């Protein structure tokens with residue numbers, strides 16, 4: 001059985017006050033994406049990483065990988081218009097068996113740790129599908145968006161809520177089938193789990209960490225540097 005990881009990194013990061021996509025911004029002197037890649041490469045049982053980047057960035061990213069000495073076990077593939085399409089392109093680039101495991105991880109979650117990745121792989125081995133999730137701390141409200149602002153319609157007990165993070169891992173056969181069904185039905189999800197859930201397969205949750213957040217908005221790089229300093 002082989003284990004692969006797809007890292008969607010083709011976003012343009014419009015919420016960050018920068019003209020560079022967030023995956024290329026510097027975190028403690030190195031691009032965000034390099035931190036993410038190094039952690040995945042530190043796990044010997046992952047045979048290959050597929051990095052989906054904007055087609056216009058392919059040469060730049062290849063040069064970046066060479067510069068940082070990351071030359072083996074990484075393949076670059078063109079990303080798509082949305083995250084799901086980028087992951088679909090990564091899946092199409094793999095030659096895998098149905099029982100192989102595919103992990104998908106946001107390139108912009110650079111503080112993922114090897115232990116969490118390994119626990120995800122183990123849960124996928126057991127359940128066929130597993131994602132990293134963080135139990136809710138705040139009380140969660142469901143709202144109606146009206147012309148006068150949001151109005152609460154109900155309170156969802158927080159013991160039923162987890163925030164979906166990545167990695168999200170699946171048997172290759174299951175993920176491929178679920179993606180094909182979603183494409184046929186015109187469904188676009190914001191994560192892979194939602195695509196597999198609608199195909200009717202249960203998805204297990206592995207405990208995540210607040211450190212594994214998605215670098216999204218101004219201030220997030222400073223927070224990531226703070227966490228990095230803490231772990232040294």
Ligand code: C5P
Nearest residue numbers: 008009010011080081082083086107108
């Ligand atoms: O936009 P969002 O924060 O949800 O992006 C999550 C991940 O998906 C990022 O690593 C981003 O680069 C990637 N992405 C992608 N292709 C897109 C849009 C986002 O690979 N078209």
